[in-house]
Amino acid sequence: MINPSAKTGTDRERIHAAQQMMTAFFVLAKTARVYETGNDSYRSQLTRFYNLFLKYMDDYHSCTVKVATDRLFVDEQFVNIDNDERIGVRQMVDRWQELGIGGIVFGDSITTEHITILIRLLSSFSLSAGDPCEQFNNRLAEEGVDSIVVLAEEIIDPDQLVEIEERQRMRQEARQTFFRAVTTVKDMMSAATKQEAISVARTKRVIHTIIDQISDDASALMELASIKDFDDYTYAHSVNVSIYSLALGFRIGLSRMELSELGFAALFHDIGKVKLPYDLVAKPGRFDEFDWTQMRNHPVLGAMTIGKSMKLDSHVARAMTTAYEHHINPDRTGYPTRGELRPLDIFSQIVTITDCFDALTSGRVYIKEPIPPAEVLRKLMYQMTVKFDAFLLKLFVGIIGIYPVGSMVLLTDNSIGIVSRTNQAEPGRPEIRVIADRNGPHDPPRWCDLADTAGRAIDIIRTVDPKKYNIDVTRYILSD
Ligand SMILES: [Fe+2]
Ligand SMILES: [Fe+2]
Numbered sequence: 001m002i003n004p005s006a007k008t009g010t011d012r013e014r015i016h017a018a019q020q021m022m023t024a025f026f027v028l029a030k031t032a033r034v035y036e037t038g039n040d041s042y043r044s045q046l047t048r049f050y051n052l053f054l055k056y057m058d059d060y061h062s063c064t065v066k067v068a069t070d071r072l073f074v075d076e077q078f079v080n081i082d083n084d085e086r087i088g089v090r091q092m093v094d095r096w097q098e099l100g101i102g103g104i105v106f107g108d109s110i111t112t113e114h115i116t117i118l119i120r121l122l123s124s125f126s127l128s129a130g131d132p133c134e135q136f137n138n139r140l141a142e143e144g145v146d147s148i149v150v151l152a153e154e155i156i157d158p159d160q161l162v163e164i165e166e167r168q169r170m171r172q173e174a175r176q177t178f179f180r181a182v183t184t185v186k187d188m189m190s191a192a193t194k195q196e197a198i199s200v201a202r203t204k205r206v207i208h209t210i211i212d213q214i215s216d217d218a219s220a221l222m223e224l225a226s227i228k229d230f231d232d233y234t235y236a237h238s239v240n241v242s243i244y245s246l247a248l249g250f251r252i253g254l255s256r257m258e259l260s261e262l263g264f265a266a267l268f269h270d271i272g273k274v275k276l277p278y279d280l281v282a283k284p285g286r287f288d289e290f291d292w293t294q295m296r297n298h299p300v301l302g303a304m305t306i307g308k309s310m311k312l313d314s315h316v317a318r319a320m321t322t323a324y325e326h327h328i329n330p331d332r333t334g335y336p337t338r339g340e341l342r343p344l345d346i347f348s349q350i351v352t353i354t355d356c357f358d359a360l361t362s363g364r365v366y367i368k369e370p371i372p373p374a375e376v377l378r379k380l381m382y383q384m385t386v387k388f389d390a391f392l393l394k395l396f397v398g399i400i401g402i403y404p405v406g407s408m409v410l411l412t413d414n415s416i417g418i419v420s421r422t423n424q425a426e427p428g429r430p431e432i433r434v435i436a437d438r439n440g441p442h443d444p445p446r447w448c449d450l451a452d453t454a455g456r457a458i459d460i461i462r463t464v465d466p467k468k469y470n471i472d473v474t475r476y477i478l479s480d
Contacts (some may be wrong), residue, residue: 012172012479014060018074021056022065023081024049026088032119050112057108066103067093068154071165076444078165095122100132102153110147117143167447174213174220175478178239181206185235185267191309193274198309200316207263210246211256218247219405219421219431226406227474228362228370234273234281237358242266244354244396245347251395264315265322265347269355272302272323296335299324318347326351329387349389353396356380356387373404374463402427403460408473410461414438416469418476423451428460435476445476 028045035042057063066073072081072089081089096102099122117140127135133152140148184206188198213221225240245266249259273281280294287295302323310316325348327334332341357380363370371379377397384390401422403409408418409432417432429450434442449455466473 012175014075015077015079017052017056017059018077018079019081021049021052021063022072022074022079022089024052026081026092028115029092029119029122030088032116033123037116037120046112046115050115053106053110053115057106061108063106064103064151065106066151066154067096068102078168092122097153099125099127099136099150100153101136101150103151105149105151107147107149114145114147117145118148170213170217171220174224177206177209177213178221178224178243181210181239181242181267182230182235185238186232188268189235189271189274192271192305196309197311198306200310200313203264203267204260204315207242207246207260207267210243210263211259214243214246214250217421218243218250218399222247222405222422223420223477225358226361226373226404227477228364229474233362233364234270237362237364238267238270240358241269241351241354244357244399245350247399248350248354248392248396251399252392261315261318262347262350265319266351266354268302268306268319269323269326269351270298270302271305272298272300275301275305296327299327300336318345321345322347322351324348326355328352330389331386333387346392349392353380353388353393357396357400372463372465373400373407374402377404398424398427401430403430403463405430406473406477407463408466408469408471410464412459412461413457415458416464416471417448418445418473420447426451429455430460433476435471444479 024045028042028049031042031045037043037046053063060075062075064075066076072079072093104118121136121139121143125136125139131152133150136150140146140150184203188203191198210221221243225243227236230236242263246259246263249262254262276294276298280291283291303320306316306320306323310319322345324336325344328336328344328348329352330344330349357373357376360371360376360379361373377400380388380393381397384393399422401419401424403419403422405419405422408416410416411432411434415434415437417434419430420433421431423430431447431449431451433445434448435445436442448458450458450460
């Protein structure tokens, strides 16, 4: 189980640790240019870097620093040094390029003396003819440094670097947005429980951020929505339904204003549940008939709660309608049953689909066991025309894809990956993060687009159950 506010990705912590460590390294190199190695200032910077390095090694067991086209990577993660030490990075990159060095592998038996030798050689070593890295490594060995190895410059396509950075930035932004939305829902539900006013403006701001991100690329948010093991799933469910609904809203070409209303309505679709006994909503076992009688009141309670706690505008009106209608179903087999047979609002029909999908894949709402996404889609398709609008459902199945984002797949090269982005044009060729192959785990995972030239050599065999392999998919989704 995960507490979203406490744990938002070990790799983010890793990047932060690498940032601190490398900043200390640049300060140390700068200090070495001014002071002798016996000077107190130098010794104190050396100790600072060394301690951060030891801590990093202790936590992550490897430390490879690479530079490529002015950018710094630690263990293949882009590390943005954006403070005063930026000039230090620039100088270091220039100097490494001069020496033909593309990276340094720091071993775990490194000592402070080794670091001092490295710092001295990096600033004073002069090359003669021959392989520059070999010369540098030979010199390190001559000086008794066996725990540091320099690597040759890698020829990296600058576009590929931009892609890595861009992907990392989008994933971080998506996580921020997602958890901000979860907190907003939590606060709104708490306000509704206490009969306090709900801030419509704050909710709209969250929805607009989600819309901006989905219009850029929905995959990072869809991946977060695929996580179902949050501690308090009730809030995440509302955010998931909002994300799925907006993805579908984009597909049918809704305007920005309509998307804003749809996302807002989806976020509040279950707010009526705050008026039900907590023990019922969180009941671990199956519902009996009395439980269901109470639960069937949540759409009416939801519409009333929204009406009472928010200042009426078009968003609020659509949210009231959606909360009231999202369990009615086109064939009127759902609830509430009162009222005339007027057509259901399209937002309600969208939320009916996305709500069912999220509830069934989570195993946390109504049913107690999660069902794999692909099987849920089959179930929904089976009930098409009866419980769902056929056109909307087909579009939604297309969005989720045959290999839904967040699912684990076995590949023909015997590796295992997690689907990170669906491919609308070729559903069988999504983008994948390969987390392990026959030689063991990839840490960090390797990105593989099955639709690009290299990826076409590999096919998906089938989806696999992460539990069988004892793999925590959530950890990978919450990392970069
Ligand atoms: Fe509901
Ligand atoms: Fe729901």
